[in-house]
Amino acid sequence: PSIRKFFAGGVCRTDVQLPGKVVVITGANTGIGKETARELARRGARVYIACRDVLKGESAASEIRADTKNSQVLVRKLDLSDTKSIRAFAEGFLAEEKQLHILINNAGVMMCPYSKTADGFETHLGVNHLGHFLLTHLLLERLKESAPARVVNLSSVVHIAGKIRFHDLQGEKRYSRGFAYCHSKLANVLFTRELAKKLQGTGVTTYSVHPGIVRSELVRHSFLMCLLWRLFSPFLKSAREGAQTSLHCALAEGLEPQSGKYFSDCKKAWVSPRARNNKTAERLWAVSCELLGIQWK
Numbered sequence: 001p002s003i004r005k006f007f008a009g010g011v012c013r014t015d016v017q018l019p020g021k022v023v024v025i026t027g028a029n030t031g032i033g034k035e036t037a038r039e040l041a042r043r044g045a046r047v048y049i050a051c052r053d054v055l056k057g058e059s060a061a062s063e064i065r066a067d068t069k070n071s072q073v074l075v076r077k078l079d080l081s082d083t084k085s086i087r088a089f090a091e092g093f094l095a096e097e098k099q100l101h102i103l104i105n106n107a108g109v110m111m112c113p114y115s116k117t118a119d120g121f122e123t124h125l126g127v128n129h130l131g132h133f134l135l136t137h138l139l140l141e142r143l144k145e146s147a148p149a150r151v152v153n154l155s156s157v158v159h160i161a162g163k164i165r166f167h168d169l170q171g172e173k174r175y176s177r178g179f180a181y182c183h184s185k186l187a188n189v190l191f192t193r194e195l196a197k198k199l200q201g202t203g204v205t206t207y208s209v210h211p212g213i214v215r216s217e218l219v220r221h222s223f224l225m226c227l228l229w230r231l232f233s234p235f236l237k238s239a240r241e242g243a244q245t246s247l248h249c250a251l252a253e254g255l256e257p258q259s260g261k262y263f264s265d266c267k268k269a270w271v272s273p274r275a276r277n278n279k280t281a282e283r284l285w286a287v288s289c290e291l292l293g294i295q296w297k
């Protein structure tokens with residue numbers, strides 16, 4: 001048990017309850033997102049599961065409703081690989097909810113063969129970074145109106161191997177599916193840092209998260225990773241253990257001065273020099289706005 005406890009990592013210890021609070025969490029039909037949604041529902045929040053497959057979402061939601069006795073677990077369609085779907089989700093959400101207290105940008109893909117989103121973005125960049133960038137942009141006024149509010153972005157320790165290749169953002173000249181994931185996770189850390197700067201004084205704070213190495217469906221596109229995950233399964237975190245740092249960043253009291261920072265095992269953690277480069281963060285922000293055709297005030 002003590003070895004298991006060691007691999008389980010940090011635990012979110014706050015007992016904050018969430019009656020009357022509204023949460024949106026992307027990709028919460030499975031894995032870390034589903035366990036994060038379950039805990040937030042258990043604490044009384046109204047939880048929107050934003051996912052690309054509504055049937056999978058409904059199955060997760062009914063499990064969570066039964067488990068937590070919270071009927072306010074709702075499913076809405078959101079495909080982050082299509083900006084039309086992101087805009088439709090945001091429009092629907094803004095029409096039905098006057099408040100948003102916690103946005104968890106959790107969905108992600110890893111090691112996909114080369115492909116492009118509906119808008120022509122390389123899939124890792126498009127789904128993991130640009131999709132969440134646009135979603136946050138569209139929901140930001142509601143977050144500000146509901147302040148104090150938080151935005152949690154799921155990144156990864158592998159951001160260390162990432163680089164923002166501005167000359168070839170869509171991986172058209174050179175593509176490695178492993179590195180494409182790392183680049184997108186670096187983008188998550190840089191986005192969080194820059195967003196924190198832009199949100200100063202608004203009451204909305206933001207955090208990026210490494211959840212740990214977690215048994216989930218994330219490895220589905222790589223035979224080797226599936227094999228590794230099976231072999232080392234006892235040493236990997238469960239999805240529930242993997243949800244702890246997201247929960248900590250969404251809930252822990254007194255975290256506001258740490259806005260923009262990167263967390264692992266429920267504590268602030270080291271980020272690579274590239275993830276600390278303000279020039280890169282600013283340029284990525286500008287390029288993301290340009291690619292998405294948005295102006296961020």
Ligand SMILES: NC(=O)C1=CN([C@@H]2O[C@H](COP(=O)(O)OP(=O)(O)OC[C@H]3O[C@@H](n4cnc5c(N)ncnc54)[C@H](OP(=O)(O)O)[C@@H]3O)[C@@H](O)[C@H]2O)C=CC1
Nearest residue numbers: 027031032079080081106107108154156213214216217218
């Ligand atoms: N597992 C790990 O070891 C680690 C995970 N992370 C990060 O944690 C986050 C959660 O991953 P995890 O739970 O492990 O992975 P899973 O693959 O189990 O879950 C990923 C979720 O993202 C959803 N998703 C994928 N593409 C889209 C899309 N285009 N639109 C909307 N939703 C989409 C999936 O939906 P569907 O089920 O329909 O495919 C699924 O709900 C990711 O951001 C990942 O990068 C970071 C470090 C390590």
Ligand SMILES: CC1=C(/C=C/C(C)=C/C=C/C(C)=C/C=O)C(C)(C)CCC1
Nearest residue numbers: 110155156157158185213228229232235
């Ligand atoms: C070498 C090695 C492992 C592989 C680690 C890998 C491959 C980590 C990948 C992390 C990812 C994909 C993070 C997602 O963001 C295991 C299985 C831990 C077991 C111990 C030996």
